[in-house]
Amino acid sequence: MSTKYNEYFLLTPGPLSTSDSVKEVMLKDWCTWDDDYNLEVVQKIRKGLVALAGADTDYTAVLMQGSGTASVESVLGSVMDENSKLLVVDNGAYGARIAEITGYLKIPTQVIELGEQGVPDAQAIDALLAADASITHVAMVHCETTTGMLNPLEAVTKVVKQKGRIMIVDAMSSFGGIPIDVQGLGIDFLISSANKCIQGVPGFGLVIARKQALEECQGRARSLALDLYAQWKCMEDNHGKWRFTSPTHTVRAFDQAMSELDQEGGVAKRHQRYIKNQTILVEGMQALGFKCLLDRSLHSPIITSFLSPNHKDYQFKTFYEKLKEQGFVIYPGKVSNADCFRIGTIGHVFPQDIEQLIVAVEKAMYWQRA
Ligand SMILES: *Cc1c(COP(=O)(O)O)cnc(C)c1O
Numbered sequence: 001m002s003t004k005y006n007e008y009f010l011l012t013p014g015p016l017s018t019s020d021s022v023k024e025v026m027l028k029d030w031c032t033w034d035d036d037y038n039l040e041v042v043q044k045i046r047k048g049l050v051a052l053a054g055a056d057t058d059y060t061a062v063l064m065q066g067s068g069t070a071s072v073e074s075v076l077g078s079v080m081d082e083n084s085k086l087l088v089v090d091n092g093a094y095g096a097r098i099a100e101i102t103g104y105l106k107i108p109t110q111v112i113e114l115g116e117q118g119v120p121d122a123q124a125i126d127a128l129l130a131a132d133a134s135i136t137h138v139a140m141v142h143c144e145t146t147t148g149m150l151n152p153l154e155a156v157t158k159v160v161k162q163k164g165r166i167m168i169v170d171a172m173s174s175f176g177g178i179p180i181d182v183q184g185l186g187i188d189f190l191i192s193s194a195n196k197c198i199q200g201v202p203g204f205g206l207v208i209a210r211k212q213a214l215e216e217c218q219g220r221a222r223s224l225a226l227d228l229y230a231q232w233k234c235m236e237d238n239h240g241k242w243r244f245t246s247p248t249h250t251v252r253a254f255d256q257a258m259s260e261l262d263q264e265g266g267v268a269k270r271h272q273r274y275i276k277n278q279t280i281l282v283e284g285m286q287a288l289g290f291k292c293l294l295d296r297s298l299h300s301p302i303i304t305s306f307l308s309p310n311h312k313d314y315q316f317k318t319f320y321e322k323l324k325e326q327g328f329v330i331y332p333g334k335v336s337n338a339d340c341f342r343i344g345t346i347g348h349v350f351p352q353d354i355e356q357l358i359v360a361v362e363k364a365m366y367w368q369r370a
């Protein structure tokens with residue numbers, strides 16, 4: 001295993017394997033009031049995130065405590081008012097979760113239920129928007145981590161913006177790992193988190209917001225702690241200060257992770273590495289007889305669902321343990337109508353590691369020798 005602190009790679013959709021240097025910067029304590037933290041760390045991160053989004057001063061970045069879901073909830077609860085209605089694309093657990101959140105918040109919501117292997121259709125969304133003027137916002141997941149499908153972000157955002165609606169994107173598992181021209185597309189709110197493709201550790205989420213759209217959100221929030229507008233205002237007016245205790249060590253680790261992303265050559269280069277990882281994975285697994293759930297053309301380079309072997313002796317748990325012993329942790333499936341397991345190809349994981357994984361998978365195929 002290639003790092004000092006881990007006995008195994010986390011081939012999961014996050015938290016994922018981080019570099020030793022990202023872990024090591026967490027050894028120092030930080031004062032949330034001091035400029036060393038707010039100016040040198042938080043403000044630097046916020047600026048860097050806007051640049052990663054391909055945006056300029058029309059956009060801003062807000063950081064929010066909690067796991068990624070807290071940031072999704074923060075956006076939904078803070079940007080929609082009593083006259084708003086949301087259209088949600090649901091082709092997996094994370095799309096479904098958006099509708100679950102608006103259910104809790106009692107926000108009128110229409111769900112496009114496609115099933116986990118359904119592909120969102122921009123034309124159909126266009127027609128729905130044309131037919132229902134009461135829909136004010138549209139939300140879609142970019143990489144649906146349930147299956148690994150990459151949803152057609154550009155086409156969908158284009159119709160949403162042409163129809164003058166607000167576009168909310170859950171890019172949790174893609175931002176930083178797949179280039180996204182947030183400003184060019186006109187995305188209003190894009191949500192991601194610290195522990196996915198930017199390769200930080202868990203503890204907070206991030207929202208890239210079009211300033212004009214965010215400025216309209218004063219007083220709308222349904223929750224004090226998750227008030228996106230208030231969090232933004234505080235960070236703007238107090239040079240990076242969070243309203244309530246921020247996860248300082250995690251934030252410092254994220255700053256280091258952002259530097260390492262830059263050293264790697266930015267998002268385009270990281271994207272290339274993830275593609276290489278996933279190509280080696282899929283080709284290696286196919287050579288061993290495994291089949292992907294999705295057609296290759298629908299895949300993201302982030303995570304891949306494989307159909308479980310159709311053999312009476314196969315059990316995920318045993319397979320998992322045999323891979324873990326060899327230094328690789330994989331992920332259970334999340335698809336409801338197909339028996340799958342998933343392997344992530346993001347994090348501090350490189351093509352040679354995936355080659356080693358394929359060797360380990362072959363050794364772990366105990367049912368073939370039963
Ligand atoms: C990881 C992820 C989330 C957030 O999950 P948390 O467990 O709350 O961090 C949301 N959407 C997608 C697409 C994800 O991959």
